[in-house]
Amino acid sequence: MTTDQPEKKLLNVLRGKQESVPPVWLMRQAGRYLPEYRELRAEKGGFLELVYDSDAAAEVTLQPIRRFGFDGSILFSDILIIPYAMGQKLWFEAGEGPRLSPRLAEESRESLEPDTSRLEPIYDTVRKVAAALPPETTFLGFAGSPWTIATYMVNGQGSKDQSEARRMAYLEPERFGALIDAIAEMTVEYLCGQIEAGVDVVQLFDSWAGSLSPAQFERWVIKPNAQIVRGVKARYPDTPIIGFPKGAGGKITSYAENAGVDAIGIDETVDPVWAHSVLPENMPVQGNLDPLALIAGGEALESTVTNIRAAFAGRPHIFNLGHGIQKDTPIEHVEKLLTLVRQ
Secondary structure (H helix, E strand, O other): OOOOOOOOHHHHHHOOOOOOOOOEOOOOOOOOOOHHHHHHHHHHOOHHHHHOOHHHHHHHHHHHHHHHOOOEEEOOOOOOHHHHHOOOEEEEEOOOEEEEEOOOOOOOHHHOOOOHHHHHHHHHHHHHHHHHOOOOOEEEEEEEOHHHHHHHHHHOOOOOOOHHHHHHHHHOHHHHHHHHHHHHHHHHHHHHHHHHHOOOEEEEEEOOHHHOOHHHHHHHHHHHHHHHHHHHHHHOOOOOEEEEEOOOHHHHHHHHHHOOOOEEEOOOOOOHHHHHHHOOOOOOEEEEEOHHHHHHOHHHHHHHHHHHHHHOOOOOEEEEEOOOOOOOOOHHHHHHHHHHHHO
């Protein structure tokens, strides 16, 4: 006698179904706010060492599912795996974040020697997580979008205003466009590899999309994301793709209409009532609790959750943060959030 598999509610929402209780997962839910993560990272000695140990990365991916029972599990990895596979050196400075070398502001991309074998351990992590997840949990893979990845590749590290990449985009549009195209091409292969290994959904993170003018946003965010979506959909037409252009503000309508994504993530600066009124009808939306409201807890958390749920009650909605969960987030506030969303 066979039994039916439990439904994956998050996957249902991405396919256009409205759930009375929205499914929930949190960006960076596998990370520093969890004591079990901090313990494992200390054991491994560094972030990149953790990402490239498939057993450890799978364990980190599964930790928040065991603790909280989120509806979605996000792969533990990093957006800078792409430039690493494209030939840049990648390391993480303690307390300062990632570094890439050589800086493409100074060196030619043609000097890099791509090594796609650097993607294989990530696929191995996907396979291990897919085999261990509860059947009702949707598995999300991801990649950084070309604009955001290019800002790191050009500058060699993160920056407040992405000025090096923006400067190159204006002064050397052909050179910068070739870099964007190369990132997009690699990203299609990377996301398809994740899908082949077992993820149900993929998300494109454009963390620095907010730094561009409307015309530059169209050229360096919407067009390359649409290129990636077409490439992935040509091979996996049934795999949903979420686009998250952080900081896009009023430009999210153009992104939603032209990037080809199945769903759109919005950050905490976007009014959810306005977003619901201007986004394509029935397009699934993901978001958009302020991570600081989650840290605050209490009335700030309760009222914000209520407002977000009410704003998106008329469309498919995935409850999430407007950006990644912060390391000083109290565990009990995450538990309270889940109670509020699911009651």
